[in-house]
Structures are given as structure tokens and as C-alpha cells.
Amino acid sequence: xxxxxxxxxxxxxxxxxxxxxxxxxxxxxxxxxxxxxxxxxxxxxxxxxxxxxxxxxxxxxxxxxxxxxxxxxxxxxxxxxxxxxxxxxxxxxxxxxxxxxxxxxxxxxxxxxxxxxxxxxxxxxxxxxxxxxxxxxxxxxxxxxxxxxxxxxxxxxxxxxxxxxxxxxxxxxxxxxxxxxxxxxxxxxxxxxxxxxxxxxxxxxxxxxxxxxxxxxxxxxxxxxxxxxxxxxxxxxxxxxxxxxxxxxxxxxxxxxxxxxxxxxxxxxxxxxxxxxxxxxxxxxxxxxxxxxxxxxxxxxxxxxxxxxxxxxxxxxxxxxxxxxxxxxxxxxxxxx
Amino acid sequence: xxxxxxxxxxxxxxxxxxxxxxxxxxxxxxxxxxxxxxxxxxxxxxxxxxxxxxxxxxxxxxxxxxxxxxxxxxxxxxxxxxxxxxxxxxxxxxxxxxxxxxxxxxxxxxxxxxxxxxxxxxxxxxxxxxxxxxxxxxxxxxxxxxxxxxxxxxxxxxxxxxxxxxxxxxxxxxxxxxxxxxxxxxxxxxxxxxxxxxxxxxxxxxxxxxxxxxxxxxxxxxxxxxxxxxxxxxxxxxxxxxxxxxxxxxxxxxxxxxxx
Numbered sequence: 001x002x003x004x005x006x007x008x009x010x011x012x013x014x015x016x017x018x019x020x021x022x023x024x025x026x027x028x029x030x031x032x033x034x035x036x037x038x039x040x041x042x043x044x045x046x047x048x049x050x051x052x053x054x055x056x057x058x059x060x061x062x063x064x065x066x067x068x069x070x071x072x073x074x075x076x077x078x079x080x081x082x083x084x085x086x087x088x089x090x091x092x093x094x095x096x097x098x099x100x101x102x103x104x105x106x107x108x109x110x111x112x113x114x115x116x117x118x119x120x121x122x123x124x125x126x127x128x129x130x131x132x133x134x135x136x137x138x139x140x141x142x143x144x145x146x147x148x149x150x151x152x153x154x155x156x157x158x159x160x161x162x163x164x165x166x167x168x169x170x171x172x173x174x175x176x177x178x179x180x181x182x183x184x185x186x187x188x189x190x191x192x193x194x195x196x197x198x199x200x201x202x203x204x205x206x207x208x209x210x211x212x213x214x215x216x217x218x219x220x221x222x223x224x225x226x227x228x229x230x231x232x233x234x235x236x237x238x239x240x241x242x243x244x245x246x247x248x249x250x251x252x253x254x255x256x257x258x259x260x261x262x263x264x265x266x267x268x269x270x271x272x273x274x275x276x277x278x279x280x281x282x283x284x285x286x287x288x289x290x291x292x293x294x295x296x297x298x299x300x301x302x303x304x305x306x307x308x309x310x311x312x313x314x315x316x317x318x319x320x321x322x323x324x325x326x327x328x329x330x331x332x333x334x335x336x337x
Numbered sequence: 338x339x340x341x342x343x344x345x346x347x348x349x350x351x352x353x354x355x356x357x358x359x360x361x362x363x364x365x366x367x368x369x370x371x372x373x374x375x376x377x378x379x380x381x382x383x384x385x386x387x388x389x390x391x392x393x394x395x396x397x398x399x400x401x402x403x404x405x406x407x408x409x410x411x412x413x414x415x416x417x418x419x420x421x422x423x424x425x426x427x428x429x430x431x432x433x434x435x436x437x438x439x440x441x442x443x444x445x446x447x448x449x450x451x452x453x454x455x456x457x458x459x460x461x462x463x464x465x466x467x468x469x470x471x472x473x474x475x476x477x478x479x480x481x482x483x484x485x486x487x488x489x490x491x492x493x494x495x496x497x498x499x500x501x502x503x504x505x506x507x508x509x510x511x512x513x514x515x516x517x518x519x520x521x522x523x524x525x526x527x528x529x530x531x532x533x534x535x536x537x538x539x540x541x542x543x544x545x546x547x548x549x550x551x552x553x554x555x556x557x558x559x560x561x562x563x564x565x566x567x568x569x570x571x572x573x574x575x576x577x578x579x580x581x582x583x584x585x586x587x588x589x590x591x592x593x594x595x596x597x
Contacts, residue, residue, distance in 0.1 A: 062445040066594045084447045092445040098438040100347065102354040114343045115446045159442075 013076055014039045015089065015167040015197040016061065021070035023053075023060050023221075030056040032221040034070070038197045040166065043189060045208040045229075046201040048218035049326050054201040055095060057218070058171045061199075062092045074167060088117070091165035095172040095201075097156025101145030105136055105155055108144055112159040130158040133188070150181040157188070168192070170200040174207060186211060205319050219326040241288050245310035246301055249280035257300045263287035282309065340448050341456040348430070348460020357425070358464065365422050366471045372414045373407075373475045380406045403483040404490075404565060408476065412493040413563040415472050416500055416556060419465075420533055423501065424525035426464055427508025430457045431586075432521040435593060444594070454586045458509055465501040469494065489565020496562020499575035500555055504529065506582035513589030532556075 014037035023031040031053045038044045048054050059065045061072050063079045063086070072079045075089035100108060109130065113123045131137045134154040139147060144155060153176070160168060173189075174182045189198060189211055202208055208215050209229045217225040245268075246253050254260040268282045283306075289297060301308060352358030383401040434440035443453060476490065508525045515521035535554025551557050558575065561568040 059441060062441075064441045064444045064594060084449050087445060087447040090445060090447075092442065094438060094441055094445075096438075098442055100351070100439065102351060103347070111343055111347055112446075115340055115443075115448060117340075117447065119339075 012040065014073075015075050016169075016199060017071075017073040017076075018061065019071045021057065021060060021072060022068045023056055023065065024068040029068075030221050031060065031067075034218075034221075034223055036216055036223065036226065038167070038199050040197045041194055042213045043193055043198040043200065043211050045212035045215040046199060046218060047203065047205070047208055047215050047322060048201075049203060051220075052218040052326065053221035054218055055171055056221075058092075058094075058169055058199075058201060061169055062090060063087060088163070089166045091160035091163070091168045093156050093160045093168070093170045093173055095175055097152060097159075099144045099152060099155055099159075102143065104141055104143055105147070106131075106140040108155065109136075109158055109162055113162045116163040118163060126162050126164070129164075130161050133161070134158050149176045150178065153177060153181070153185075157185075166196055168196055168198045168200075170198065172201055172203075174202065174204060182207075205322055217322060217325050224325045225321070240290075240294075242286070242294065243310070243312045244285040244297070244301075244308070245282060246285065246306040247280050247282045247309055248304070248306040250304060250306065253283045253285060253301060253304070253306050256304070257297065259293060259296070262289060262293070263297070280307075338452075338455075340452045341459065344443075344448075344453055344456020345459035345463065348457055349463040351429075351460075352426075352464045352467075357429075361422055361425055361464075362468065362471070365418065365468045368418050369411075369415050369472055369475055372418070373411055373479070376407045376411055376414075377479070403479065403485045407479055408485050408490055408493065409563050409565065411472075411476065412497060413556075413560065416497060416559045416563065417533070419468070419497075419501055419504060420529040420556070421526065422468065423465065423504045423508055424522045424529060426468075427461055427505055427512050427525060428515075428518040428522035429512070430461060430509050431513040431590065431593070432515045432518040436517055440593070450587050450590050454509070454513075454583060454590060458506060458583060458586075461505045461509065462502055465505055466498070469497055469501065472497070486565070492565050492567050493562055495567075496559055496571065496575075499572065499579075500559045500562070503555055503575040503578040503582075506579045506586065510582045510586045510589055513586045513593065529555075 016038040018037070019035050021031055021034040022029060034057055036044070046054050046057065056065070060067045061074075061079070063072075063083050066080060074086040077086035077089075079086045103111070106127065109127055110123065113126050118126050131140060134157055136151070136154055136158055139151055144152065147155065153173070157170075157173070160170070174185055177185060186207070189200070192198065200211070212229060214227065215225075215229055216223055252265060254263060254265050257263075264286050266284045266286075268284050285297075298308075352361075380401065380403065383406055387401055431440065434443065444450075473494065476485075479485065480490075507528065508521075511525045511528065512518070512521040515524060532554050533556045535550045535552070535557055552574075555575070555578070558568075558571040561571055
């Protein structure tokens, strides 16, 4: 979780400075007064439902779209007035990276490196480095159009990293990846944390919880909350709603469990089915527990001889907070308008 | 400049790796080849007629000029053919990059817009050069059989290259504004045809409006080149059109950044 992974952000100048950023499409304001910073040594998550303005905001941050107002600075330079110089510090991965399918992997990365100012031995060593980090050596001669989704994403990341930028902006980097690939991606991002500033957009809250030191919640283009995933989860910290079904002969599965006030136990079925041995009563436990409390409950049930029949987790505190922020904020704005 | 050359290399290779590139080369080679064959048939008939008339004339037969009968009409017809082919060469340059969102990635690189536009232009120009190389091969066949003057021929090809570069820059500009490559091709073709009409409406006693329309026609400007003559006005016209539309394309890409 965020605090567990936290490294210390650099105290120097932020690598990404966004102030009062707005972007209008005709009468529609897609991004509305966005202000935040990202420093070296931190991973910041841009959260929001589909259509919240995350991708639009990222396109403005990387200089692809001109803002209607506000300022964006990459490594201290204005991305619109000093575009080429500012972008030298940037590695950008758009959602579903748009690569040139007819090119071979090595050829594409070489082109990306040369466009980013590398040449000669510096280019060769950069190519070797990104191919090693992202496991692309085995496919370097293959056309990109023939690669799997996971490898295409890796190529997208490789072009992003080829010039070893200080700032990474990643738009939904885990989209379309299988669980193994997502785990690999997370490990990579964690390994880059200490030396880079990373801004990633996602709507997968578990990803934000695992990776991010800070999250920014966008709703209808506005920043409606900012803080660590734990802070945004509210007083419940990292608590999740859980439903547990157990079976046993005891009187109360929660008896003897310290701090069980947030759980409710309800007896569901006391009688065994016909012809079935009497295994005891079935109890349903429901409540909201944080990670420590969940571990204590599990240990208690196992130690007391209860059979665990079912364990399901519901919304986490961050998910609840996310829903509240994005749904309530949206409806409040509609009422206001 | 180095970055522009990298973009140009990618653009040119994309043609050589796509069915579209080969289709355009094939269509151009076939159409230009048929034009040449038709002109050679006409030239043969002229030779036969001249031989028949010359046998009866005092002083022997008057041989028709291969420059006048074949080379000049071939170059002018090929210029007309380019009006139909080049819109399909330039259509992808920005419209397709925008649709596939690869332009978004390109603009996030530490490049200036002019480097991207110049790179695209050079890539398209290289492919246009490949098309013209087919025509060089065609006329090499004529040169094998006859002895046309090399200087007018070289002037004609130089003019054809300037003509292609100017039209390519116009096509790139339209591609930078269009939402898709089909839209870009149709709009470019329409624009080329309107401009080409100017040469068809030329009259010696035309009004200033008619004269302006005629003089703005790339095909009209090419006519002197086709005849093997170097015209400073025509050179200036093609260079000015190329520079103007490349500058407009830079503005067009800037507009993409505003519109998204």
C-alpha cells in the first residue's frame, strides 16, 4: 500500500508543475482548474471514472493539446513555450500505445531514440538497456504488428524510457494486460520510483493502492480530492467490507475476538442436510475491517476450530471514497448548473 | 534537421511496407506506361506519314521531332497523372497519424513541429521521386531507340519534381486539417482538379481574374517545363507554393493541438 511503499520525494523543484490548468472543447470544460505537482521519488495516481478528463489532462501535460488556460512545466520549463527542451525530460505512454505496426521492435526503438536525440554508442547502449529491462531482446527482430498485447505495451514503455527521462507520464498503463503482465508492470514501476517522478492515470483502485504515494481524484474535469490512498479512504484507513461464512459447533464465532465491534454475526443454518453428518451451525459474519483486523479474524477462526466456507471482500474504503467523490460531486455540479 | 530526416525515413519506409505504396507505384507505372505507348503509336504514325509525304516532297522527308511528339506530351500527361496519384500519397501523412494517435506520441517527443512537417514532406517527396524514377525508366526506353535532346528532357524532369513537391506540400496541408485519410484524399483531389482547370481556361485576352486563375494552375506553370524550357517564373511559383503550404501545414498541426 501507498505508505508501505513510500520513498521520500525529492525536495528540489518538482518535475511536473501544473497550475490552474483548463481545457475547453467549445462549451464543454473537459479540465477545470487542475493544480498539482509531481516530484522525483513519488508515484502519483490520477484517478477518475471514464470521461473524468484524465486522458485530456495528460494530452495537455505532454504538449499534444494546447490548454485553454493555466500552465504546465516539465522539469521547470513551460511545455508550450519551450516544448522541445521541456519534453527532453519526459517519457509518455499513451493508453493503448499507438506504435507503427509495420516496423520491427529494434527499428522502432532506434527511431524513438534518435528522435529523442540519441546516436551512436549512446543509442546502442540505450537500446540494450531497455530491451534488457523490458525483456524485449527475444522479439527485437519481429514486426510490432505481430506482437501480443503485453509485448506491445512493453515496446510502448521502452520507447518511453529510451532516453532515461526523469518524468514518466503513463496513461492507463495496465489496460489490456493479463494478471502476470500487470504484476510485472507494477514491479517495474516500483523499481523506477526512487529515481523518477511518475504520474499514472488509472481507474483500477487496487493499482493506486499498491503503487501510489498520492492520488488525485478527478471528476468531470475537476480535482475533487488529493492525498494518500489511506487519507482518501477516510478514518477506516485501508478497510474493506467483507462477508465471511463459517461453520462450527461453537455458540458464537466472534467470542474471544478482540475488537470485533465492527463485525456482525448472524446464524444462518443450524441443521445438517438429511444424511449429512452434523458439522455444526453456519454463521454469516459481515463488517468493515482493515488489513490487521482481517488477519486477526482469520487467525481467530482457524484457532477456534471454525471451518471457513466463504470469504469475500467488498468495496475498499478507497473505493467507497472514490464512488462518493465522483458520484456526489457530479450530482452536486448538475444541481448547481 | 537530423530529426526531420529520421521522420522522413520512417515515412518513406512506411510506403514501401504497405500495400498502398505498391498499389500507387503499380497504378502510376501502368498509367504512365500506357500514355507512353499511345504516344509512341502516334509518333510511329507521324513518321510513316512523313515518310510518305517526304518521298513526294522536294528535298526529302521532314522527320517529326521525338521531343515534340513524345517527350513533351508525355511529361505534361504525367504531370496530369500526378494530380490524381499524389492525393493518395499525402493523405496519410497527418490524417492517419492523428486517427491512430501516433501523432500524439510524436508530439510528446522533444521535437519542434517544423521538424515533423519537414520530415513528413521529405518522406512524401522521396516517394514522389520514386514515382518519377519510373518515368525516367520509361523515357530511357525512348532514348534507347531515338536521340532526344538531353537538356530539355532534364529540364522537364526537374520541373516535374518541382511540380510534385509543390502539390505534395498542398496535400500535406490538407492532411493536417482533415479528420481522416479518405477525407484528406478527396479534398486534395478536388483542390488539385480545381487548380488544374485554370490551365484549361487560358485565353490570351483573359480578364485579370481569369489570368490569375490560369497563373495559379500548377499544370499551366508546368507547360513551359514540359516543352523543355526553364522558366524562372515557374520555378519561383513552385518554390513559393511549396514554402507557403509547408508553413501552412505547420499552422495546421498547431490547429490539431488546439482542436485535439
